[in-house]
Amino acid sequence: MSTLKTKFAASAAKRLRASSTDAERRLWSRLRDRRLLGFKFVRQQPVGPYIADFACRDGDLIVELDGGQHAEDREALRDAARTAALAGYGYRLVRFWNNDVLSNTDGVLEVIVAELRKAPSPGLRYAKSDLSPGGEVAIAASDGEDA
Numbered sequence: 099m100s101t102l103k104t105k106f107a108a109s110a111a112k113r114l115r116a117s118s119t120d121a122e123r124r125l126w127s128r129l130r131d132r133r134l135l136g137f138k139f140v141r142q143q144p145v146g147p148y149i150a151d152f153a154c155r156d157g158d159l160i161v162e163l164d165g166g167q168h169a170e171d172r173e174a175l176r177d178a179a180r181t182a183a184l185a186g187y188g189y190r191l192v193r194f195w196n197n198d199v200l201s202n203t204d205g206v207l208e209v210i211v212a213e214l215r216k217a218p219s220p221g222l223r224y225a226k227s228d229l230s231p232g233g234e235v236a237i238a239a240s241d242g243e244d245a
Contacts, residue, residue: 121163121196128207137214145187148180157217160189161210165196
C-alpha cells in the first residue's frame, strides 16, 4: 500500500474534507473512531495520484461514494481505471451511490463489514511464510526422528 504525501495532495485532501457531501458526512459518522469492527478509517486519503474518499489501511479497503455524474459512460470508464490503479497499490475498492448511503446506511455498512472480514489478520499480514497456521514456526522433522 502506498500513499503519496505531497503538499498538493495534503491541501487537496483538506479541501475535500471541508466540502464533504451529505452522504460522506453520514458515512464518516459511522466509520470514524474505529466504530466499525475496530478498524481505523481515514477520510480523503492520498493513494498514488488519487484521493480516496475513505481508506482503511489495516483492511486494505477503499470506500468510494459516487454521485449521479458517475452514471455517465465516460465517468464509468474513469472509475474502472481508478479501481484498477488503486488495486495496484494493494487496495480492494467498493463503491456506493450517495443515495444508497443516505437511504440505506445500515445496508452499506453491512457490505463494508463483509469486505473487512475478507482482510488478512493485521498480526499475520507481514508474517514470515514459514509460519504454521497457528503462528508457530514450522520445523521439518529430520530423518529418523519422530515428528
